[in-house]
Amino acid sequence: MAGALQYVCLLLTFAVPIHECVAVRQDPKCVTGEPCFDLGTVEMMARRVSKDLIDADGENILIKHNSFDKIRKKKDLHSCVLQKILYLFEHVLIRTEGKSSTPNEGDLDHHLELIHIMDRLRNCVYKVKNGCKKLYEKAYNQSDITPLPKKSEATEAAIEQLQKLKYASERLDDVKIQERVMDELKSLHLYMPGKGFRKKLND
Incomplete structure (x- = not known):
């Protein structure tokens, strides 16, 4: 019975506009109007799916927040990077x-x-507007993952993130990559907010 009620609640989350403030740990803000999607739901579902996983071995695929913050401030960069992040997570799922x-x-x-x-x-x-092709080409034409300088510009941070995503996306059947992605699933909701992510449905 409890499971059925939770299922109904989840469906309502998808189907009914949410008229409330959405708080995200990274940058809590009050969103007026209809949120494009409740990232709290993403966090809840992700934790349920990955909660039984031991921390995966190896290097993280998603770069550290202090580096990613430079990307989220640039609309085009954030949008292009988010597309590749979602591609990787969806295909591993x-x-x-x-x-x-x-x-x-x-x-x-x-x-x-x-x-x-x-x-x-x-x-x-x-x-x-002008697509992500040039950014992707710039990132993919570098054969090795470029170390991120201490004082990196947003584009450099985006390139490093795209290189990591490309490396993982080319190894989707690798169990270690799958485990790493599933482990990082818990923090996905923290990477979504930014200039490239619509806060409201009608943006």
């Missing part, structure tokens, strides 16, 4: 569907719901 040991609650499959949520989040990312 698809590949690991059915392998998760997280129990479902009633009829609610948290893993499957997260796959659908990735698509919803993608719709909240601003479309870049």
Whole structure:
């Protein structure tokens, strides 16, 4: 019964406009109007799916927040990077569907719901007027992952992040990469807020 009620609540989260302030740990702000998506739901679902994972070995795929903050202040950079982040997380979720040991609650499959949520989040990312092609080419033409300088510009931070995402995206069937992505899933909601992510549905 409790599982069924939670399922109904989740459906209402998707279907009914939310008229309230959305607080995000990274930068709590009051959003007036209809939020594009409640990132609190992303955090809740992600923790349920990845809660039984031991911290994965290896280097993080998502760069540190103090470096990523430089990206989120630039609308085009943030948008282009978010597209690749969501691509990676969605495809790893698809590949690991059915392998998760997280129990479902009633009829609610948290893993499957997260796959659908990735698509919803993608719709909240601003479309870049001139596209992301030049930025992607600049990042991908460098063969090695470039170390991030202490005083990095936003573009340099974006390039490092894109290189890490490219490396992981080319190894989607690697179990270690899958484990790393699933482990970092818990912090995904902290990377979404910024200039490239629409706060409201009608932005």
